Amino acid sequence: xxxxxxVDDEDKIRxxxxxxxxxxxxxxLEAGAGREALGILQREHVDLIVLDLMLPDMDGExxxxxxRAVNSVPILMLTAKVSENSRIRGLSLGADDYVxxxxxxxxxxxxxxxxxxxxxxxxxxxxxxxxxxxxxxIDSLKRLVLRQGEPVNLTPNEYKxxxxxxxxxxRHFTREELIQKVLGYEFEGDMRTIxxxxxxxxxxxxxxxxxxxxxxxxxxxxxxxTGGAR
Numbered sequence: 723x724x725x726x727x728x729v730d731d732e733d734k735i736r737x738x739x740x741x742x743x744x745x746x747x748x749x750x751l752e753a754g755a756g757r758e759a760l761g762i763l764q765r766e767h768v769d770l771i772v773l774d775l776m777l778p779d780m781d782g783e784x785x786x787x788x789x790r791a792v793n794s795v796p797i798l799m800l801t802a803k804v805s806e807n808s809r810i811r812g813l814s815l816g817a818d819d820y821v822x823x824x825x826x827x828x829x830x831x832x833x834x835x836x837x838x839x840x841x842x843x844x845x846x847x848x849x850x851x852x853x854x855x856x857x858x859x860i861d862s863l864k865r866l867v868l869r870q871g872e873p874v875n876l877t878p879n880e881y882k883x884x885x886x887x888x889x890x891x892x893r894h895f896t897r898e899e900l901i902q903k904v905l906g907y908e909f910e911g912d913m914r915t916i917x918x919x920x921x922x923x924x925x926x927x928x929x930x931x932x933x934x935x936x937x938x939x940x941x942x943x944x945x946x947x948t949g950g951a952r
Contacts, residue, residue: 724838725749725767729759729785730774730800739772742827743834756780760788768795770834773817775801790816796837796878800825816877816922819905836906837878851888854950858927858936860888867927874926879904883919884927887937887947896944920945 726743730736731754740750751766753759756777762768771789775782786797797816802823818837821830851860859868867874867884876884886903887895895903900916924931940946 723747723749724769725751726770726772726834727751727753727759727762727766727768728772729753729756729777729782730772731755731776731778732774735774735800738827739830742831746831746835748834754778756782756785756788759785763789763793763795770796770798770838772798772800772830772834775799786817790875790877794875794877794881798830798833798837800830818877818879839906853888853891853936857950860884869927876923876926879919880923880926883916884923887945888949891947891949894940894943894946900944916945 726748728736728739728743728750729752730739733754736752736754740752743750751762751768753762754777756779759771759773763771773782773785777785782799782801786799789795789797796818799817799820800823801820819833821833850862852858857870860866861868862885865881867876867881883900883904886900887893897916904919905915920937921931924934924937927936928934935950936948938946938948
């Protein structure tokens with residue numbers, strides 16, 4: 723049974739989301755503030771966080787950033803902010819998806835299921851892929867990515883994006899293809915979401931993100947994983 727942590731300071735919203743999740747067979751945990759949520763994460767195994775952007779002690783972006791420093795658990799943000807900059811900032815901090823208030827709780831459940839389904843899809847053609855003479859290692863059995871021998875903390879979407887392109891070095895992928903592989907056919911957001919995920923990966927994997935060795939842009943087409951070759 724998957725465990726979902728619902729973080730929202732409004733009791734009514736939290737109660738509704740929790741009720742719908744429980745009806746769908748999820749185990750739920752609740753927090754009304756950011757620090758309370760971080761405390762729960764230290765004590766409990768959580769498979770996904772439903773996180774409100776506006777909290778009384780620290781905003782959801784701060785919570786997201788604190789979680790991402792130590793944990794790759796998927797995060798679905800609830801927000802009343804609908805601007806493109808707000809969504810891009812949330813994605814850059816590691817959120818996996820957004821639901822804008824007011825929302826249908828059934829949509830939240832559907833998004834939760836979609837994110838968890840994507841997170842579980844981690845099959846590789848080989849158990850261990852090695853690139854750049856061992857500089858970058860993807861170990862699918864341990865679900866671990868190493869850069870220069872050190873673990874890299876990737877979000878589920880970043881991990882899935884990396885797997886999708888690393889399985890086929892030198893093949894270029896369009897943004898549309900990557901949206902389908904990483905976010906699913908039902909995704910209706912901006913195609914530039916993939917650009918933000920690529921930017922995040924470059925920051926974590928590349929020695930010089932502005933001059934990437936692994937994930938290069940194919941201008942007018944999309945992206946290609948080079949395997950470290952120039």
